[in-house]
Structures are given as C-alpha cells and as structure tokens.
Amino acid sequence: MDQTEIFERVVKILNPYVKNQEAFKGISLATHILDDLKVNSARLVDVVLEFEDAFDIEIDDDDVDKVETVGNAVELIEAKIG
Amino acid sequence: MSRRVVVTGLGVVAPNANGVRDFELALRKGLSGIRIHEKMIECGFGSHVAGVPQGIDELAESYFSEDLLLAMNSGHRCGAIAGVDAWKDAGFERPDPDDDRVDWDSGAVLGTGIGGMDTIANAIVPFTDAKRVRRLGSVTVEQVMSSGVSARLSGILALGNQVTTNSSACSTGSEAISMGVDRIRHGLAKRMLCGGVEGASHYIWAGFDGMRVLCRRFNDAPERASRPMSATAAGFVPSAGAGVLMLESLESAQERGARILAEVAGSAINCGGHRVGGSMTAPNPEGVRRCIRAALADARVAPEEVGAINGHLTATGADPKEVHSWAAALECSPSDLPPITSTKSMIGHTLGAAGGIESVACVLMLNGGFVHPSINCEDVHPEIEPYAASIPHTALQTPDLQVVVKAGFGFGDVNACLVFRKWNE
16 A cells, blocks of 8 residues: 555545644645644544554554654554555 | 523424424324334333434434534434524524634533433443453543533533533433523523433333333334323333523523513422332322422412423323322312323423423423323323313414423432413513
8 A cells, every 4th residue: 555545545534523624625744633634632542543443553552642744644554554 | 689581492302303393393283203113122122112303313414513423422412403403593603613702601501311321332331341442532431421411512502601411310301491590590691501312222211121111012003102191001102302492581682682482480399308109210299299389489370370281291100190299289179270281192201301302392382372282191091080171182272371380200209390481572
C-alpha cells in the first residue's frame, strides 16, 4: 500500500470527526488534526481504533501521543504495516 | 412575589407519532403505537409487544452531525430531537456550533428513568468481559453517565444555566418539569427545557418482564395490549421516546413576544415513604392524595375547577386504586370525577419519558380544547365501574377546558403532580 492510498484512507476515517469543514477541503500531510480540523481531542482514541481496524495493525498509546498531523498518522501507519 | 411560569414550546418523540402536530392528530384519533418487538420474542420474553418511536435514526441523521451521532444512543437521540424541537417551537434558532455565545439564562432538567442501558449492554459489558476495554474508545462514558441526556442538549443549544438529569423512575418526566418550574419561580433561570427521555432497548425492559409486570396476554394483538382501566388489563407495555417542554417565566415570554401555550399553575413532588401499603413497587395511597392536593393548592385551583385528568394509569392492578385516589384527592363522588384519560393506552409506558410526553399531551389538549381518548377499556374494570362515564373512549370536544392535572407515580413510592392551566390573554 503506498503513501497516497494510506493518506486517502486516513482522510476518509477522519471525515466524520472533523468540525472545520473548510480546513478539511484543503487537507494535506501538514494538516494538524486537532488545531486545524478541530477534531475533539477525546475522540482521537476512536480515530486510532478505526486506523487499527482499517489497516489491521496495533498502535500503542505512546505512539498515539506522537500523532499531531495527518502526515504523522500516515507515517505511523506506513511503518506499522511495513 | 414568585414568578409565573408558562409553556412556550413543545417537542415530542413518541411511539405513535414524532413531532407535535402529528402527535396531536394521533392523540385525537386514539392511534396506538404499540407493535410486535422481534428482539423480545428472540430473547424469550413473556411479552412480545412494545412502543418504539419510528424512524428515529433517520430523523437524528437529519438533525445532528456525524460527529455528534457517534456518541448518541437511543435515549440521547430521542431526547435531543425533542429538546431541539421544543427550543425551535418556542421561537429560538439553533445556535451555530462555532458561535461561542452561551445562553446563561436557559437551562435544562431532562430526566431518564433507566439511562444508557443499551450502551452498557451492547458495548461496555461485552468488551470488558472480552478484556478489550481499550476498544471502548471515548464514546461510552457520555452515553451511560446519567446526566448524558441533558448534557447532550446543552452542547447542541449552548445552554448555560443549570443543566442536569433527574431520575425518579416513572415520575421522572413530571418531576423534571416541577423542578424547572421551581427554578424559574425563584428567578434563577428565565427558561428551562424540561421533561423526560427513555431509550428503546429490550435490555431496559427485560427486568420488568422478569417481574411479570409487562402485558403478555395480547402478544397477537399489539394495538390492544396497553389497556389502562380495563377489566382485562394485564400489565404495562414498555415503550420509549421523549417529551420536552420549554418552560419560561411569564415576564421573559411577554418581553420577547413569545406565543404562550399554557401556564404551569402549580406542582408538587413527594414520596409515600414505603408505608401504608406503599413499597418499592407500590404507592402509599396517602402519598398520592397528598401530592395531588399539594399541587392543586400550589396552583390555587379548587378541585371543582379541574377539567380533565391525565393519570399515571399504566394498565396494571394499580389503576383502580389510582382512580379511587383521584376521587379522594378531589373530594368528589364517582359521578363527579372529571374526564380521566391515559396517554399510555396509545403509547405504552415510556418510563422516565412518560411525564414529559404526557405533559405535552396535556398542553395540546388545553390548546386544542379536547380530551384525548383512553383506548382499550371498553370493558371498564369492575372496581371502577361507578367512574365509567368519566372515561372517554373517543376524543371529547371540550372548548371550555381550563385546567388539566397530570400525575406520575414511580417505583420507589415517588409521586409528582402538575397543574396546567389554559393561557387566556
């Protein structure tokens, strides 16, 4: 699975949690999940659970703490699926 | 002098109709919302019938964002739809989620009898037992915390006054309205969205089936199963929904030129103390009578001014006792009892939502000049035969209806009574 495909699936998973639709329209690897998309921080754990299901991986809580941007998420998933 | 409290908006989600207009039509027609509930058959219940509001998920999707819906169980959906409807019915716009202004003068007391049992049963128990707690994510606590239903509405409407959830079994919705009235009377809030909510889930109803208090004799005729005051009443029919009233100080309503639907002239709450025949599951008749009398005294309404009674009347063996208590509280002979009706005959027993939904019915009756029928009791229970003429089997046209009294009695021997008066400009 290449980075573009992972990115597209991450974007799809994030969609229902996004509160700033304007920022979502211009979403890129640099987009900040909490600050730009205004995703409720409590919901990050739910987003991560969906990543796990979608990519059949396990993500440690410590790894979650490092995810701030869409790019961070894509890189983390890429590394996990090897 | 304490402030007068009026009703300026209504919202309702009920098994026989959603929305105020359709609900009024259903009430006038005597339309039953009771249906076969497959899950109850599948799980070996004695009773196979229930009242579930139809099309709630589709309705919720048209009202709320995907993000909100991720953490809204059945009760949240019913309560938030009815709450938003009451708010809009009162002439307010739904605020934009990005608008940071808070309405510090508006609050909510939105009660629930059982709470988020569906979330507990479908998520918390199975995931915890399977040692997969982390899979619960972030969305369960807000659905099972008792105050979740009122908190949800606060977030949607930016309510900044008191926002809380009360719980007093089947008197919950009526109690919530009484609590909101008190807060406005004391000048602590201008507006309170008050009422009750209960989700639709066979897990909520299972314990009642175990108690043998649900109707199991009309599984083949669901629309006839909820039979308050009938000789063949065989237990209550469990159901779900939400009813919310926008309560407002008369001053605030007049200032903004709001349409006034009725006045909440008085209310009372008490508990029978589980004595004189009262228990966890049965009311002390003295407590019931005192509660009704206290509400009338609070409203400064004389017993003979009562134009109609919307009883608790669930279709159990307690109905005849309740009818006797109404006559005793109003100090009237059986032939002088005002029309007495049970909304539950059409929608079943919505538990914590009952007081909310049935109060919506009371306000609609005052406004529309009618008393809705109490269906399925053509065979009036022999113990209340002398009161038979007071039970309407079809809608009564009552253009002069001025006062409707509503009461709710709950497990725990708790009582709540509300006195609604027609608003005359």
